[in-house]
Amino acid sequence: MIVGYARTSTVEQVAGLEAQERDLAAAGAQKQFSERVSSVAERAELKKALDYLRDGDVFVVTKLDRLARSVPDLVSIVEVIAAKGASLKILNLNLDTTTPTGKLMLNLLGSIAQFERELMLERQREGIAKAKAEGKYKGRAPTARNKTSEVLALSQDGIGPAEISRRLGIGRSSVYRILENADVSGS
Structure with missing residues (x-):
């Protein structure tokens, strides 16, 4: 069975979630799990999807960033999928973990994505520090x-x-x- 998972980070991203669900259906997903939640929050539907997997199933997502927030998170999810006897397919990368090349590419891409995120956060911290030093960054107003x-x-x-x-x-x-x-x- 092909099992699909779709996720957007915010409730406002309805069109993005619908597009993922449409792509998963086109890929043959007979069962889909969807949620609108940040990757750092509790992802109840992801847990349900992983629990649902059986031997021989294919777990499909549209993009890597819809599935995992970091390399350790990705490795953990892939281990759960493999322990169930299932495989992972990422549509936009045409990546399938049933092959050795697919497994290698998944680990490489996950490492690059994490590196990119860490660089972005570092640049953000530097920008905030610079703005504070120039007196331009005040932070959020204490409304309460x-x-x-x-x-x-x-x-x-x-x-x-x-x-x-x-x-x-x-x-x-x-x-x-x-x-x-x-x-x-x-x-």
Whole structure:
């Protein structure tokens, strides 16, 4: 059986997910698992897809970056697939791990992708440091802290943290932090 997996990083990427699902169907995927979640988050559908695999199945993804976030992650996923007696196919690379060349190419591409990501993060850190040194980078504005007086007033009116969070459009943890810092938490 051909089992497909599609993933986008954000909920807004509907067209990207639909395109992946269409490509997986065209590749013959009889069963598909899809999710809209960052690669660093818990990927429940990926886990379900890997659990679903059986001996002789082919696990198909459209692109390598839709499957793994790093070389160790890729190696771990490939080991799970191999332990099930299945193989991996990456459509945009025309890569199939049933061949020795396919296995070699997968490891090389995974290493290059991780190297590229690490370089990008390094450049990003350097850019932020430079902007800070020039006084151009201030970071994110502390929106919740700016609403401290409103949080305290609503709390004194007997409104709970969840409702305060909803009304003011800030995180519930921020409400708790403000209340804790003001010693108004009621405990």
